[in-house]
Amino acid sequence: MANQTTKTRKLGKFDVSALGLGCMGMSEFYGATDEVESIATIHRALELGVSLLDTADAYGPHTNEVLVGRAIKDRRDKVFLATKCGIVRDPNDPNVRGVNGRPEYIKASCDGSLKRLGVDVIDLYQLHRVDPKVPIEESVGALADLVKAGKVRGIGLSEANAQTLRRAHETHPITSIQSEYSLWTRDPEEDEVLATCKELGIGFLAYSPLGRGFLTGQFKRFEDLEPDDYRRHNPRFQGENFQKNLDLVTQIEGLAKEKGCTASQLALAWVLSRGDFVVPIPGTKRRKYLEQNVAALEVTVTAEDVKAIDAVFPPSAASGQRYAPHMMAILRG
Ligand SMILES: NC(=O)c1ccc[n+]([C@@H]2O[C@H](COP(=O)([O-])OP(=O)(O)OC[C@H]3O[C@@H](n4cnc5c(N)ncnc54)[C@H](OP(=O)(O)O)[C@@H]3O)[C@@H](O)[C@H]2O)c1
Secondary structure (H helix, E strand, C coil), rough: CCCCCCCCEEEEEEEEECEEEEEHHHCCCCCCHHHCCCCCCCHHHCCCCCEECCCCCCCCCHHHHHHHHHHHHHHHHHHHHEEEEEEEECCCEEEEEEEECCCHHHHHHHHHHHHHHHCEEEEEEEEECCCCCCCCCHHHHHHHHHCCCEEEEEEEEEEEHHHHHHHHHCCCCCEEEEEECCCCCCCCHCCCCCHHHHHCCCEEECCCCHHHHHHCCCCCCCCCCCCHHHHHCCCCHHHHHHHHHHHHHHHHHHHHEEEECCCEEEHHHHCCCCCCEEEECCCCCCCCHHHHHHHHCCCCHHHHHHHHHHHHHHCCCCCCCCHHHHHHHHCCC
């Protein structure tokens, strides 16, 4: 098993914290926001050595990058800053999303992100979704031009399939791929993305490693989600899927208790144990949760633990798809 007390990991050629901080929920999607506590959470993360911060122009939209920029203004040197472009929000309906991977769009988006973040260079610039209308070589060519121009240091993709990842990597070295990966979303194991990363020396950023909060056990009923919470649209939180999935989490809580940790910590430690090139980026807007999540780095997941976890929570056990149908349609390009 990987040594989880190691506090840094290699993401492609970069050294980053073994655990990142996802900043998305600080601005949108997961209930009420609190900018003061969010900024304090980012500062606490940096104090604890969590250097990798993940945002995107689509979060807010745009406001999350502004918030992150404000938080890191006087401590840029402590941060490995990751952002993304390529998901286009419809101003008339925030739930509608398009994808744009055209070179001119990517370059203009990067300038916008640099400005909102208030930085000269972005450490990791990621294409949020692969655009099926644009050959990946063209999108990656634009990202490579940004590296040459000194605007970004490394480039990444999100939710690309293994074949696209290979083609992209032939065009320009890819630092990392970011995809959903957790106890309830095992797709990167099944579709060879993790194996391809390992083979090619590409890092893997595991997003929603806590199953958008479900794996923490904090949600007991659909009504626990605030009325405008995005997760109300997620099939795994809906109807009878909710209780079926909660029954799985209860089993994980039992295993965690035996190990003297929480379900969240076991879920994160499990992701960390999947390979030394895997970096989970749990999201939170609270210092309290951040500190609990960082403590997951001290939890060791043994081969017996993996077996026990697989026995109660096998790879395809989750009920419901991980996104609503219109969002499923733009995945795995
Ligand atoms: N590339 C993509 O398409 C994509 C998609 C989704 C997310 N992401 C990235 O991945 C990051 C993480 O994913 P995520 O935020 O969707 O999901 P996540 O990390 O699986 O879960 C976040 C949720 O869990 C809660 N939480 C966190 N730590 C907790 C703890 N110790 N105890 C109880 N609850 C806890 C948070 O609560 P609070 O909000 O109350 O703090 C939040 O509601 C995002 O911030 C974003 O940067 C990328």
